[in-house]
Amino acid sequence: MMATTEPVTEPKDERTVLAGRPPFTVDDLLRFPDDGNRYELFNGSLLVSPSPVPLHQLAIARLLRILEDAAPLELQPLPEVNLRVGPRDFFIPDLVVVPAETVEANELMFRPQDVLLAVEMVSPSTQGRDRHLKRSAYAEAGIPLYWRIELDEGPALYVHELADGEYKPADKHEAGETAALTAPFEVAFDPAALLRRRG
Known part of the structure; x- marks a missing residue:
């Protein structure tokens, strides 16, 4: 009986080939x-991040719902938009609040002047x-506003407000207390709600 030989396959190269060369535009x-x-x-x-983990996604979804429920009609919360700051600066905030009119006008990129609030969930x-x-x-x-949410702290919400071109020291809101905020619109929530189980 003749032995059969399986075809030998070379391992695939999993590296991603990126267009351009540093510094990137x-x-x-x-x-x-x-x-x-x-x-x-x-x-x-280049700043490279893997896809968000489930708890990160849960916190974004919960915050989006909280902001959607509180936002006036002229303002729109959105998750993960493209934000072009300059020819060599591009960010994807976890969540933003923008004027509703800019949502229909922007197919691909938002400008900094469109953004009233940027939010990042720290991982x-x-x-x-x-x-x-x-x-x-x-x-x-x-x-004008930057919210940083530290998921490992309960979570905790850090609110940075712009003054004279810099963010003032952050106001910290801990899990278990209600953060009553007035900008970019009135909204109140306990940061713990971002990770609390349903039911």
């Missing part, structure tokens, strides 16, 4: 493949950029 970024990663740019440097892979890099970039772009 937003136009380069638009030619990147859809490979499951989230690509952002800061001064031409282990994005701690440095959410706490420092994005806070500075959003302030420099003139975004």
Whole structure:
């Protein structure tokens, strides 16, 4: 009986080939493949994040619902929009609030002047950029409000308001207390609700 030989297959190269070369531009970024990663740019440097974990997605969905219920008709909360700050700066905030009229006018990108609030959910892979890099970039772009949500703290909500081109020290709202906020519109919620089980 003759032995049969299975065909030998070479291992596939799983590396993603990216268009352009550093420093990257937003136009380069638009030619990147859809490979499951989230690509952002800061001064031409590439920031790469994997898809959000389920708790991260849950917190975004819960906050989106809270803001949707409280927002006036002229303002619209949206998750994960493209935000073009300049030719070499591009971010994807976890959630934003924009004027409702800009939603129909923007097919692909929002500008900083469209954004009244940017929100980031801090995860282990994005701690440095959410706490420092994005806070500075959003302030420099003139975004009036930046909320940082630390999921590992209960969660806790940190509210940064723009003053003289910089964010003031954050007001911290801990899990178990109601954060009563007036901007970009009146809304009140306990940060713990972002991760609380249904039922």
